Amino acid sequence: MDELRLKLAVQKSGRLTDPSLDILFRCGLKLSRGKDQLMGYGENMPLDVLFVRDDDIPDLVQEDVCDLGLVGLNVLEEKRLELRERGQAARFQQIRTLDFGRCRLSLAVPEGVSFEGSSSLRGKRIATTYPFLLQRYLRERDISADIVTLSGAVEIAPRLGRADLICDLVSTGSTLQANHLREVETVMESHAVIIRTPLTLPPEKDEWVERLMMRIDGVQQVKESKYIMLHAPRSALPEIRRLLPGSESPTIIPLEGSTEKVAIHAVCRENVFWETLESLKKAGASALLVLPVEKMLA
Numbered sequence: 001m002d003e004l005r006l007k008l009a010v011q012k013s014g015r016l017t018d019p020s021l022d023i024l025f026r027c028g029l030k031l032s033r034g035k036d037q038l039m040g041y042g043e044n045m046p047l048d049v050l051f052v053r054d055d056d057i058p059d060l061v062q063e064d065v066c067d068l069g070l071v072g073l074n075v076l077e078e079k080r081l082e083l084r085e086r087g088q089a090a091r092f093q094q095i096r097t098l099d100f101g102r103c104r105l106s107l108a109v110p111e112g113v114s115f116e117g118s119s120s121l122r123g124k125r126i127a128t129t130y131p132f133l134l135q136r137y138l139r140e141r142d143i144s145a146d147i148v149t150l151s152g153a154v155e156i157a158p159r160l161g162r163a164d165l166i167c168d169l170v171s172t173g174s175t176l177q178a179n180h181l182r183e184v185e186t187v188m189e190s191h192a193v194i195i196r197t198p199l200t201l202p203p204e205k206d207e208w209v210e211r212l213m214m215r216i217d218g219v220q221q222v223k224e225s226k227y228i229m230l231h232a233p234r235s236a237l238p239e240i241r242r243l244l245p246g247s248e249s250p251t252i253i254p255l256e257g258s259t260e261k262v263a264i265h266a267v268c269r270e271n272v273f274w275e276t277l278e279s280l281k282k283a284g285a286s287a288l289l290v291l292p293v294e295k296m297l298a
């Protein structure tokens with residue numbers, strides 16, 4: 001392996017895989033995947049992608065096998081606590097928050113079981129794949145309960161009589177519902193993050209980390225951004241500026257043959273909804289045009 005190529009760990013197959021590859025692709029990365037599918041080779045960047053189980057991603061950075069990793073905050077924090085418990089320091093730094101992989105680690109009880117705040121957890125058996133996060137939560141509330149650590153299929157543990165309740169990841173809640181469980185408390189909110197090694201990298205590699213992070217910022221910013229163009233009477237300018245969602249100072253352009261009307265161009269950092277366009281029209285705007293923004297570099 002080339003020492004000057006960055007190594008980035010990404011989940012091999014799961015909820016983070018598609019959005020991770022999508023963001024890298026939007027950053028301009030062209031990836032060719034080998035036959036074994038375990039490694040992707042960056043054709044136009046000195047960056048290789050390792051496809052692994054998400055639980056192994058913090059370890060790969062911790063052990064300097066990879067320089068970067070893309071993983072859920074839930075997995076990362078669990079690992080950090082586990083290392084702390086063993087008296088070891090985490091050797092990964094979180095350098096970006098990503099806008100996908102949103103979920104929460106929650107406590108859920110079987111339907112029909114009452115729950116009156118965290119004191120209801122006393123002496124109960126709680127099944128989870130996140131024993132360290134759950135332990136921290138219980139300790140902070142001074143509650144002693146039995147943590148039943150499982151490697152998967154946590155949601156069926158109460159029905160199998162292995163636990164009284166569970167602590168598991170939830171996004172929409174449909175899995176809980178299907179298993180007749182009721183979400184009662186959030187232990188932690190989570191989303192995907194990028195981590196890097198705290199080691200000093202050779203300048204060539206460091207420069208590419210910087211470039212990649214800048215592109216990621218750009219990609220995340222433009223996702224919701226729109227370029228909006230419209231005509232409006234000068235007198236309506238204050239009202240129109242107020243209505244434009246999340247825009248910085250717009251460009252005002254005179255219109256040929258009109259002293260009273262101008263053209264306004266602005267980048268809106270939020271989605272522009274029909275309601276906004278209707279309000280703009282009411283305020284005097286005409287010839288409204290909304291365009292998607294493809295790339296942005298501040």
Ligand code: ATP
Binds near residue numbers: 014072073191
């Ligand atoms: P692996 O085989 O890589 O260990 P896994 O089964 O542990 O896969 P996934 O279910 O694919 O993992 O979830 C990966 C990550 O996606 C989670 O750690 C979490 O950060 C995020 N995630 C987002 N929404 C959910 C959800 N509803 N349930 C579980 N994880 C979610």
Ligand code: ZN
Binds near residue numbers: 053054055
């Ligand atoms: Zn996993």
